[in-house]
Amino acid sequence: MSGAIVLPGSLNLNRHLSKWLAIHADGTVSVHTGKVELGQGIISALAQIVATELDVDIARIRMVAANTAQGPNEGVTAGSMSVHDSGGALRQVCAEVRAIYLLAAARHLQLDPSQAEKLDVVDGDITAATGERTSYWALADDSLLDSEASGSAKPKQPGLLGGDASPVLRIDIPAKVTGRPRFIQDMELPGMLFGRVVHPPSPGAVLLNVELDTVNALQGVVATVRDGSFLGVIADSEYLVVRALAKLTSLATWQEPETLPDMGAMPAFLRGQPVETTIFGEKKSDSVAVKGSRDFSADYSRPFIAHASIGPSCAVARYEPGALEIWTHSQGIFNVRADLAVLLDIPAESITLQHVEGAGCYGHNGADDAAADAALLARAVPGRPVHLQWTREDELGCAPFGAAMSVQLKASVNDAGRIVNWQHDVWSSGHSMRPGRSKIPVLMSASLLAKPYEKQVAINMPHASGGGAERNSMPLYDFEQWQAVSHRSLVMPIRTSSLRSLGAHCNVFAVESFMDEIAAGLEVDPLDFRLRHLSDARGRAVLEAVATMSGWRAREHKKASGEGRGMGIAFARYKNTGAWCAVVALIDAGQEVRVEKLWLAVDVGRVVNLDGVINQIEGGAIQTVSWVLREAVQFDRTRVLSNTWESYPILRFSEVPAVEVQVLDRPGEKSIGAGEPTHGPVAAAIANAVADALGVRVRHMPLSTDNITQAALAEEAV
Numbered sequence: 016m017s018g019a020i021v022l023p024g025s026l027n028l029n030r031h032l033s034k035w036l037a038i039h040a041d042g043t044v045s046v047h048t049g050k051v052e053l054g055q056g057i058i059s060a061l062a063q064i065v066a067t068e069l070d071v072d073i074a075r076i077r078m079v080a081a082n083t084a085q086g087p088n089e090g091v092t093a094g095s096m097s098v099h100d101s102g103g104a105l106r107q108v109c110a111e112v113r114a115i116y117l118l119a120a121a122r123h124l125q126l127d128p129s130q131a132e133k134l135d136v137v138d139g140d141i142t143a144a145t146g147e148r149t150s151y152w153a154l155a156d157d158s159l160l161d162s163e164a165s166g167s168a169k170p171k172q173p174g175l176l177g178g179d180a181s182p183v184l185r186i187d188i189p190a191k192v193t194g195r196p197r198f199i200q201d202m203e204l205p206g207m208l209f210g211r212v213v214h215p216p217s218p219g220a221v222l223l224n225v226e227l228d229t230v231n232a233l234q235g236v237v238a239t240v241r242d243g244s245f246l247g248v249i250a251d252s253e254y255l256v257v258r259a260l261a262k263l264t265s266l267a268t269w270q271e272p273e274t275l276p277d278m279g280a281m282p283a284f285l286r287g288q289p290v291e292t293t294i295f296g297e298k299k300s301d302s303v304a305v306k307g308s309r310d311f312s313a314d315y316s317r318p319f320i321a322h323a324s325i326g327p328s329c330a331v332a333r334y335e336p337g338a339l340e341i342w343t344h345s346q347g348i349f350n351v352r353a354d355l356a357v358l359l360d361i362p363a364e365s366i367t368l369q370h371v372e373g374a375g376c377y378g379h380n381g382a383d384d385a386a387a388d389a390a391l392l393a394r395a396v397p398g399r400p401v402h403l404q405w406t407r408e409d410e411l412g413c414a415p416f417g418a419a420m421s422v423q424l425k426a427s428v429n430d431a432g433r434i435v436n437w438q439h440d441v442w443s444s445g446h447s448m449r450p451g452r453s454k455i456p457v458l459m460s461a462s463l464l465a466k467p468y469e470k471q472v473a474i475n476m477p478h479a480s481g482g483g484a485e486r487n488s489m490p491l492y493d494f495e496q497w498q499a500v501s502h503r504s505l506v507m508p509i510r511t512s513s514l515r516s517l518g519a520h521c522n523v524f525a526v527e528s529f530m531d532e533i534a535a536g537l538e539v540d541p542l543d544f545r546l547r548h549l550s551d552a553r554g555r556a557v558l559e560a561v562a563t564m565s566g567w568r569a570r571e572h573k574k575a576s577g578e579g580r581g582m583g584i585a586f587a588r589y590k591n592t593g594a595w596c597a598v599v600a601l602i603d604a605g606q607e608v609r610v611e612k613l614w615l616a617v618d619v620g621r622v623v624n625l626d627g628v629i630n631q632i633e634g635g636a637i638q639t640v641s642w643v644l645r646e647a648v649q650f651d652r653t654r655v656l657s658n659t660w661e662s663y664p665i666l667r668f669s670e671v672p673a674v675e676v677q678v679l680d681r682p683g684e685k686s687i688g689a690g691e692p693t694h695g696p697v698a699a700a701i702a703n704a705v706a707d708a709l710g711v712r713v714r715h716m717p718l719s720t721d722n723i724t725q726a727a728l729a730e731e732a733v
Contacts, residue, residue: 020165020166021166022104022107022164022166023103023104023106023107024099024100024101024102024103024104024107025049025087025089025090025100025101025103025104026087026103026104026107026108026164027104028088029049029087029088029089029104030163030164031162031163031164032108032111032112032115032160032161032162032163032164033157033160033161034047034085034086034087035047035048035086035087035104035105035108036065036105036108036109036112036160037157037160038112038116038151038152038154038155038160039152039155040152040153040155041152042075042139042152043075043076043077044065044069044071044075044076044077044151045077045079046061046062046065046076046077046078046079046105047079047081047085047086047087048061048078048079048081048086048087048089048101048105049081049086049087049088049089049090049092049101049349050081050089050092050097050100050101051080051081051092051344051345051346051348051370051372052080052187052370052372053092053344053346053372053373053375053376054187054372054374054375055097055631055690056185056187056624056627056630056631057092057097057098057101058078058186058187059183059184059185059186059187059624059627060097060098060102060623060624060627061078061097061098061101061102061105062076062078062183062186063183063623063624064102064105064106064109064623065105065109067171068105068106068109068110068113068170068171069109069112069113069136069139069151070113070136070137070138070139071138071139071151072138072139073183075138075139078186080369080370080371080372081348081369081370082348082367082368082369082370083348083349083352083366083367083368083369084367087104088349089101089104090347090349090350091346091347091350091449092346092347093346093347093378093513094476094480094481094590094688094691095589095593095594095687095688095689095690095691095692096688097688098623098686098687098688098689099685099686099687099688102623102686103685103686106170107164107166107168107170108164109170110168110169110170110171111164111165111167111168112160113136113168114131114132114167114168115159115160116141116151116154116159117131117132117134117136117141118131119154119156119159120134120141120149120154121134123149123153123154124143124147124149126143130143136151139151139152141154183624185627187372197372198326198329198344198371198372198373198374199329199330199331199342199343199344199371199372199373200326200327200329200373200374200404202331202342202371202402204331204333204400204402205400206398206399206400207331207399207400207401207402208237208249208250208251208396208399208400208401208402209249209250209251209252209253209255209256209401209402209403209404210247210248210249210250210256210388210389210392210393210401210402210403211247211248211256211257211259211260211263211403211404211406212245212246212247212388212392212403212405212409213246213247213248213260213263213264213267214409214412214413214459215244215269215463216269216271216654217269217271217274217275217653217654217655218274218275218508218509218510218655219271219272219273219274219653220244220269220270220271221244221269221270222241222243222244222246222267222268222269223268223269223270224267224268225241225246225263225266225267225268226266227239227241227263229262229266230248230259230262230263230266233250233255233258233259233262234255235250235251235252235255235256235259236248236249236250236255236256236259237249237250237251237396237399238392238395238396239263240391240392240395242391242463242464242465243463243464243465243466243467244463244464245391245460245463245464246263246267247388247391247392248260248263249392249395249396249401253402260406271653271654272653273652273653274508274652274653275508275509275650275651275652275653275654276508276652277652278318278649278650278651281316281318281319281419281421282314282316282421282442282715285419285420285421285442285443285444285502285504286421286442286502288504288505288506289504289505289506290442290502290503290504290505291502291503291505292500292501292502292503293500293501293503294498294499294500294501295478295482295485295488295489295499295500295501296478296488296489296497296498296499297497297498297499298494298495298496298497298498299496300495300496302435302495302496305427305435305436305495305496306427306435306436307426307427307428307429307434307435307436308427308428308429308430309427309428309536310425310426310427310428311424311425311426311427311428311529311532311533311536312423312424312425312426313423313424313525313528313529313532313712313714314421314422314423314424314714315421315422315424315521315524315525315528315529315714315715316419316420316421316422316521316714316715316716317419317420317520317521317524317642317715317716318419318646318647318648318716318717319416319417319418319419319509319511319647319648319650320416320417320514320642320646320647320648321411321414321416321417321646321648321657321663322376322377322378322380322381322410322414322415322416322417322514323410323411323646323663323665324373324374324375324376324377324380324381324410324414325374325375326373326374326375327381327404327405327406327407327409327410328344328373328380328381328382328384328385328404328405328409328410328414329344329373329382329385329402329403329404329405330342330343330344330382330385330386330388330389330390330403331343331371331389331400331401331402331403332386332389332390332392332393332400332401332403333393333398333399333400333401334390334393334394334396334397334398335397335398336397337361337365338365338366338367339355339359339361339365339366339367339390339393340366340367340369340400341355341366341367341368341369341386341389341390342368342369342370342371343368343369343370343371343382343383343385343386343389344370344371344372344373344374344376344382345368345370345382345383345386346376346378346379346382346449347383347449347450347451348368348369348370349368349451350383350449350450350451350452351368351383351386351387351450351451351458352366352368352451353450353451354383354387354450354451354456354457354458354461355386355387355390355450355456355458357454357455357456357468358387358390358456358458358460358461358468359390359391359394368386377514377515377638378417378512378513378514378515378517379415379447379448379449379512379513379514380410380414380415381405381409381410381413381414381415381459383449383450383458384413384414384458384459384460385403385404385405386458387456387458387459387460387461388403388405388459388460389401389402389403391460407658407659407660408658408659409658411655411657411658411659411663412655412657412658413459415448415473415510415511415512415513415514416509416510416511416512416514416648417446417511417513417514417515417517417520418443418444418445418446418473418484418511418514418518419443419444419511420441420442420443420484420518420521420522421441421442421443422439422440422441422442422488422521422522422525423438423439423440423441424437424438424439424440424525424526424529425437425438426438426529426533428533428537432537432539432544432547433495433547433548434492434494434495434533434548435494435495435496436494436495436496436497437490437492437494437496437497437498438497438498438500439488439489439490439497439498439499439500439522439525439526440500440502441484441485441488441499441500441501441502441518441521441522442502442504443483443484443501443502443503443504443518443521444472444473444484444503444504444507444509444511445472445473445474445475445483445484445503445504445507445511446473446475446476446483446484446486446511446512446513446514446517446518447473447474447475447476447483447512447513447517448471448472448473448474448510448511448512448513449512449513452474453471455468455469455471456468457471459510470507472504472505472506472507473507473510473511473512474503475501475503475518476517480590481517481519481589481590481591481592481593482501482517482518482590483513483517483518484501484503484517484518485499485501485518485522486516486517486518486519486522486590487518487519487522487523487526487587487589487590487591487695488501488518488522488526489591490526491549491551491554491587491588491591492530492545492548492549493548493549493550494548509648509650509655515635515638515690515691515694516589516691516694516695519587519589519590519691519694519695520639520642520694520695520698521695521698521716522695523585523587523694523695523696523698523699524643524695524698524699524702524716525699525714526587526695526699527585527586527587527695527696527699527700527703528699528702528703528706528712528714530544530545531583531584531585531699531703531706532706532712535706541583541584541703542558542562542567542584545558545584545586546558546559549586551588551595553588553595553618553679553681554586554588554595554597556595556616556618556679557586557595557596557597557616557617557618557679558584558586558597558616560597560616560677560679561584561597561598561599561614561615561616561677562584562597562599564599564614564616564675564677565582565599565601565614567582567584567599570582579603579604579605579708579709580601580602580603580604580611580708581601581602581604581704581705581706581707581708581709582599582600582601582602582704582707583599583600583602583699583700583701583702583703583704583705583706583707584597584598584599584600584700584703585597585598585600585695585696585697585698585699585700585703586598586696587692587695587696588692589688589691589692589695592687593687593688593691593692594617594618594619594620594687594688594689594692595617595618595679595692596615596616596617596618596632596692596693596696597615597616597617597696598613598614598615598636598693598696598697598699598700599613599614599700600612600613600697600700600701600703600704601613601704602701602704602705602708603708604705604708604709604723606720607644607719607720608644608701608705608718608723609670610640610644610670610672610701610704611672611673612672612673612674612675613636613640613672613673613674613675613697613700614675614677615632615636615674615675615676615677615693615696615697616676616677616679617632617676617677617678617679617689617692617693618678618679618681619678619686619687619688619689619692620681620684620685620686620687621680621681621682621683621684621685621686622678622680622681622682622686623686625678625680627689628678628689629676629678631689631690632674632676632678632689632692632693633674633676635689635690635691635692635693635694635697636674636693636697637666637671637672637674638694639693639694639697639698639701640666640670640671640672640697640701641665641666642694642698642716642717643697643698643701643702643716643717643718644666644670644701644717644718644719645664645665645666645717645719646663646664646665646717647716647717647719648663649662649663698716701718702714702718705718705723709723709727711723711726711727711730712726712730713726714726
């Protein structure tokens, strides 16, 4: 590909047009994408892009679920990049397909090829100025798209998009609303068996012995599987395999060493471990002004956080000698295939992964591990599909967690009330341990086999992808001098990987809390203090918009209905390259903190589907409320203890705040993702509102009654 023109998004590495799209004589368009539906509505948004660019009704679009045997390899559906990467690719693909078909139409109508661009297209019908007509469907020919994208055709300009940003019905919703089978948990295949795995009861557990004969004698049990500390059972029905799992669990004996740190001292633990230290970014100045006249410092942290998916991870696998098929809700089917090839010692080309929707996830949850579990069980029953599902305890206790983090901030302020020097240090495990990025498989079962693969330590994403633990550690504000430093832990007693927003959640929580603390110390309005340091026009726009929405300038009346009410503001641009988001939170901190309302102003560039963007922003905001107020993984020195909804509570429907969203559409700009910009600003806005209400600065999440009490006692002791 040396010397080839750079094409948009994922098209650059998947340049063949037929990999993406096919037009059929029956009046439909098949669209292949490597991005997967996780409940975020991406498949509907991509269908809308295709329909708009081709000038066909969206009802004609047939979105084909990602499959390793066909369609483009677009890596992992993550990082709020699907509209940018896949959407950008499909805009270009459709522009080229449209041009190819218009040229074919001109020839068919015996027009000069130069007249092709003047042909009119309405819902796939092609009409010349003379009134002569044909259509995509009449001209349908797969060979027309048997070529690489050239980059010569131009997608439509924003002003020509018509209803591109208008709401359309979500493709995936009707089946979910009416209860028709759509999720992988609902899959049924001829001759299907059911499997369960006995996961180790603690991260360091080793299986000593187990009595398999007793389980094999149970009604309906087809096979048991033991390979080192990997242990599972296969039966004829769901009921029988659940019963067999309980028996198998009771008969297994494990050695469980104490491998976990003190849960109550995680910041100290993170700072006391061997680390890999890197300067993520910096700006130096020779000015003497960076010394400032007043110094501030503060430490912030968050605990381990679980994905807490409502639907436990699941996969279906069918093994034949020389071939393996897997149905999975993984975010990265090509990546999982690479790890499975190593784990099972079979060529990657003999493994086919088909994406099937799960119950939604927010990063690297247990889906990939469940696919490996299913494959290992399926090898015991060649030719029979095995439906493997995790238990609730598995999902909350065994899936990778979002990493615990500790952040230290320091700042110097000059006599004019401006921050002139800023230091950001973050300690954390890595935030990525997805499959396919290492020569050693990182799937949970890989380290359990009789010939185990060494457990890996999570890494951070590259700087170009926004980083991992360091994400949003570089300030968007205009500081004379600053430095952002990452201290990645080389010890990982609890498995961590990607969780929605990665390090941005804690880093923005820290940065925006610190901005409020400094503003308070200088007796400056928090909004004015931010605007004083922000020249980014789009950042200023969302801040000013959310201030207007929430009545920030006259906010006292919103708190007047009782004591313990407060308002807080926060802002960030996700990854410093993604969407801008500003938030105001209104809270009541009576017996416990309750978020009453959130106002959010966001800028995601060119809006594809306004309703979809608002849904993503609302969902991210509500999830963050749960993280900030409720969620923390509990563990002792041996086991994870929070493996039920009682021990890992999440936000209840009765606690969901009112959410008001304003989207600042930028039709002339590139589309950027809406999935993750809320998590940092919402967290900080709530913390700032708590400080406003109680006069207590809580720097450690969650903002529970215990943590608020500890913060108040610490302030009294100073």
